[in-house]
Amino acid sequence: MKPIARQLLNRPTLGLGVGFDLPWGREIGFEARPGGEEGISPRVEKFFERYGELFAYASFAFQPKDRSVLDAAAYWPAYDSLYHCIPPSATRVLHHTMLNVGALDNYEIEPIVEFTNALHERYNFAWIVEDLGIWSIRGKSLPYPLPPVLTEASKNRCIENAKAWSESLDAPVVVEFPGYSESLSLLMGDIDAVDFYTDVVEQADVNATLDVGHIIGWAWEANGGAGLYEAVDRLPLDRCVEIHLSGASIVKGRFRDLHHGVLMDLQLELLEVLLAKCPNLKGVTYEDPKPNATGMLSPTALKNFDPLVEMVASWHKSRTN
């Protein structure tokens, strides 16, 4: 394992984290303020006021603010305001959306490397994560990242891509199991997606994030739900540093990765299995909460959020004692 990947494994266990996708100009995201300044929206601010102390780390997904040439300094006022409302003790994680590890076409990585390293220098991310997916193709971004094409040539390219990012970025790069969602992603190629992912992570020598919903989505979309628990042992469990949970649902036998804040019982069941099987896990991220105007989660979301908090606290206690 690369020194930088090992360094991440040596970090102390964190516990529960929260992840937000923060687009510009939305209720949950960044907003323009009077006087031309940009800052985090009141909903996110109020969410952290209410629930902030529950989280040992906070992750946010990068969203371009405009169509200018990438310039990290242009993002500082907004990102500073975000970190102002998060407890200073919270570890920081960046969820990237431009690494495009699953892409098969060539694109210029240098501007993204420079941009990301400048962000890291200012905000000191513990790691940078991105799903193993095709986020854009021939320069056009997609509404939901496509899972990689499951062929040998594609796998070799994904390994090269992951290695290139790992060598170029100053923070450890963590590759996440790709998402499979009804009508938004396509199952392309014949290699088993779990084996494909494990090979990429191991051969690129990076750490792993396992998104519980993505694994369930793959089992449903590829096999109608069969083979879910059998697949767990084929995942790179010893390299897993982070687990993601975001709102999802199964409707008429099809999986929907909705990111609406409401977790399914099945997600908690799979989480319990993974907590016991990932020896180097650092944290469990509750992704994309949907707080209301006062920062509160809905009763529907709280139904499985409260058990999540308890489950992670109990795991964290067992790891730190």
Next chain:
Amino acid sequence: MAQVTNELEQATDAIYGLIFGGQDDLDATIEGLPFSLGSAAVGDLPQLRATLRRQALNTGVSGGTALSTCYPNTLSALSQLTEATKDEIVGDFLASDHFAEATVHGLHGPGISIEEAFYEFARPLLVERDRWVLEHEFTSVLLKLLAANESPAFTVRRPAVRNNGQALVAVVGYPAEIATKLFPNSRTGRHYQMYAAVNGRYISGKVSESLASCVLSGKADNTAAKEVSQLRELGLVA
């Protein structure tokens, strides 16, 4: 090595065609793929394409402006002329070489904006009268984009946009019969409409012919001194 590169390029083209392809025979496209496609994916493709078309129309695809917001009248004109729905028109645009040429962050080489790509896609399909509507909608959205992006990652192909040393400007002279429909303040004679991006702001308004040359050159002359000083206050001329 060259064979692998070729295989990856082919796969990329195939995925791009699957996602952004037009109203072609989907079965034939799937048949020609260099990789297998899961049975659920085959069924999902029409919905995925529909999602993208809806996004392009209503919220903007790949970071572009929603086409229904920036080209409302052009879309209506195209729909009337071609007897196609707006959804079908957008589908044809996404499948076009014009869209393929556009860039969002400039990471795949230089390219024009999605908005300019739509302009180039729509122009040959329109009759003379509607081209003026397109001209107005395009110049307006392009200067708004340039106002919001000081260092745009896209290139601008349209020669009408000039850097006058103070601001990015364009002036379009509309025939009277078109102008009365486009601008409520238009009366008789040729109507000169100025569009500008200056200090992060978008400004547009009617100007006289002499002011139009001031705006394009960025230099004030002695005519219409009051209006010139207004242009100076706006930062449009020296």
